[in-house]
Amino acid sequence: MEIRELCVVTGSFVTFQLLFSGVSPVLSSTFTQGYSRLPPTKLNEWNSRLVSTIHALIVGLFCLYILWYDDAVNEDPVWGDPNLVKLNVAITCGYLLYDLLLLALNWSTMGDGFFVCHHLAALYAYGYVLTYGLLPYFANFRLISELSTPFVNQRWFFEALSYPRSHHLVVANGVAMAIVFFLVRIAVMPPYWARVFATFGTPEFERLGLSAQVAWIVSCVCLDVLNTVWMYKIARGCYKVITGKGHKPKGAKSSNHTNNHTD
Template identity: 65%
Template sequence: MEDSTRFGYCVVAASFVGFQFCFSAVSPRLSLALCPPYCALPPARRIEWDSRCVSTLHALLVGSFCLYILWYDAAVNADPIWGDPRLVKLNVAIISGYLLYDLLLLGRYWKTMGDALFVCHHVAALYAYGYVLNRGVLPYFANFRLLSELSTPFVNLRWFLEAAGWPRGSGPVRANGVAMAVAFFSVRIAVIPTYYARVLAWHGTPEYARLGPAVQAAWIGPSLALEVLNLVWMYRILRGVYRACHAPRKQL
């Protein structure tokens, strides 16, 4: 095993432990100190609150790193299949640790937080990211998928507002609902043509052929599965925004 691959798995382990620590120790303490509504939540809701705090932290970290790579990593942008994957592998290792942590959390609290779509999403992503960690292939495309994390803070904020007692028709809920729909569409749906245009541009090239059938299947298969999930979630979000915008206007 190469040193960079060994380092990547160390980052996966550190990421897993770090996010678990944030869930178990950091979020409960900070939430109790800074968020009065947290104190009134029942235990099951506190678990999901802490989970979403960790999810937001992860999204901001990985999403910011993703944008940096897209804007400034010339090697990855020049050769999206075999470009220097060091920074991308680091980002993928962080998110892989998070996905493992989240799968464990879903299993422990399935009755409270269980969602089969999230399990499918996590498994598909881990399968594809495994090739990035092990072989360092497809750095641009792996990193491009991480743009989707930039919509997560808005999704979580919607839940926080609801848990804190904000009425569905209140101004903050409506504003966040619109922002969430715009962000989700921008980073998960609108980018689909750009992503697959780049895929088609490199399809059939010698660089693509070097991947081999297994990597090609691990690249395209999970990508298509994630698009289906994103479309399902986009529909759910639009339905929620519609209900919020047609709810009676209320203020706390």
């Protein structure tokens, strides 16, 4: 890893930590009255999700820019010029390290094994990108999935503020979340894997070496399995909201058991 990427990872880690501990509480208490009434455990997750949304918007939009305008990466997906991709990946790695630390420090209230697996698989794969500059197109393509995160987090914000599930904003966000999640995490699988298979047997693929090939394929399989599980949970929750089957009788305790911390 070059000094530039190491600095970006470090800067990203520190920046997201500052956003969590300093910026989010000020912004949230200023614009949302319900924020100050949340219990301490939910305050931590609120701040975490606001930071998650900021990261998703930065990285997701940067990802689209690279896919649309970086011809070198699109023409040579295995060994194309990785400079912009490495910058985007470094931002994400800094965020993932910050989030892993946050989960570890608040495991009793925020811990989720699925997210630890997701973060470790992503860091494992992105480490090759930052170290060797390989697979820039595929690394960047995976980051499209971040565009679904703001909707997932907004769902949690509504629930934390005690919006009824029948509220039109909750329903609209739930439908949008399911649609966007499907588009950027599930529908992209066939074209992604088609391009992966197209590289098999080529000189560029052989040049990667066995360790990079295994890291690439195994991490992608793990991430897609997790995305499929999350899609099932989101679709089930969306169905309940639309049909009204998820509404609880007055006085019943609510449950937040799906997508507790997706990014």
